[in-house]
Amino acid sequence: MNPLNDCVLIVEDEYLIAEYFSEEIAAMGRTVCGVADTAEKAIDLACAHRPALVLMDVRLKGQKDGVDASIAIHNAVGSKVIFITGSREPANLKRIALDHATAVLFKPLRGHDLRAAVVAAMGAQELGKATDLPAQV
């Protein structure tokens, strides 16, 4: 299997949230290789970019949800997946448990939680160009 690229795919159907996550990832000195708002787009982008990590919203536009996309990406690419969900309901968590989630984060989440989960999944990144953007905000 081809090696994965050192980038992050963001799957989130709320534009502003996706934008915020992108900024956070960029602030960590990581590359965002794409933003998808449906499961189908997420799978396409994952196959195209082979990201090391996917930030996956569970509820997405369209028929399929984040768990569907995650299983497909896991099988096709093998990326790590951090689920980001607004629901702590058992039914939802059970569905997430179907997949090999690296972490599950709950909305509303703050930068620190996201950064900690990304670092745990990908390892720390030397902050190069991001020094002008204080990561703590």
Place this chain on the structure above:
Amino acid sequence: MFAREAKPKAVGALGLPGIDSVALPFHAPSASIAEAASGRAYAWIIAIILLYGAAAIAVMPVAGARGPDLPSITPFFVAGVLATELSTSFLLFVMARDQRTWSLLMLGCAYLFGSLMSIFHLLTFPNAVLPDFIVIGTDQSARWIYNFWYAGNSILALIAIVLEIAGWRIRAEQIGRAIALAVTGVVAGVLATVTLSIVAVDHLPALIRGSTWTPFDVFLISFELSVLIAGIALVLLVLRRRNVIFLLLSLVLTAMAFSQILSLEGPGRYTVGWSLGRLSWFLSACVLFLFFMRQFAEQQNLLSRARDFLEMRVDQRTAELTEAVKQRDLLLRELHHRVKNKMQIVDALLAMQARQSSETEARQTLHDLRSRISVLALAHQHFMEADFETFDVAPLLQELTRTILTNGADGSAVLQLNANPLMVTIDQAAPLGLLVTELIIDSLEHSPAPAFARIALTLQRNEAHAGVLTLSDNRPAEGARLPDPASDKARQRARVVAGLVRQLDATMTADHANGWTVEIIFPAPEEESK
């Protein structure tokens, strides 16, 4: 046989509340069991009357033949008449109470009179109870009682028919009294005629000579017969099939009339005519009784079907409600999910705004704002997960302090939280969380340097079961406070804290002898005793 027209509205009459709006899947009878008979029923009655007549004519030639003396047949005859007529009279009174018509009341009287008189007929009939012995009265008494019995029955029935034609009704508030009066009147009439027949029988004309009727007896019988025939004619020609009970009554009267005709034909006791007459009378006593029994069976059947139907409806309704609750639950969770998503968007907007800001103070302000908003989100989250009106605020404080500190200006500040489980309402949770947030932000701002902030937060109940929130920090003494306590920001914060304390109906005391300690006492709902 007496098919009735279905009236679905009759459900209410069953006394089953709340199903009026539901179409019953079967035909319920109308509110009353006394109602119009069908044309078929009318034709049947006419046919039976004609058959009865034909049978009577057929036996007439042998009616006069003398059969064996069978005095013991009288107790059987009387027992049968007594049981059926007494029951029928009771049922008729019950119906009269329901329908409030004078006609049914009078018919009930006729049956009550008949049943009571039958007892005295037995007691006065020669050899009926004991061989060669009459319990009371004389041989004449028996025949007089028999005639009174017959006449009373026929006349009361005729009056009932006339009242039915008139259609007079009893006022609701008088029905109880009317029935009591009727029963009393019947009993008085029975006693009067029986007394007359026994005590004053010597002053009355003789009705029986040997075992043959006297002409006066024949006159009386003929009079009774004409009353019966008048009744039958009124029913069949005037009332027709207006009321099924009275239509059946024509059958009853026919049987009675033929019992009289046969006993006239067989002039004397123990003739074939006399014996068949008794049988015919017994049959007449049974007609309405059988009708009521059939009604009872039908209503039982109906009740059981109504019950089955109701049970089915209850099951159906329960399933519907369960489904509705499920839907509502789903909707609530969807709403909850959306609220959290919106909170995330607000936070994202503030975070992006902060990132664009070059000034440290503006960034700090936006950061504090995010902290406050996240408190609201957390309070919402904990409330939704609690599922009850009250929930433990300790986990909320835990998460809240962690959020403020880990996302704070410096990760090295230390906050020691010691929160005992404490139930609060949703109305308290948000202001309490905001209060804690303000105090922590204040502590961080006042610390010599954020990295050295040491904050202790405790939550417990005091002896009076009130909630006690204590926050202490290591800020320098009064003089060295940073920033200026007179600044707009400090005043604003003091106002917010005071306002939240007020909202919580709490009291706040502050002490800065050693660092800074603030104690807030607020009313907490009682723990549920488990």
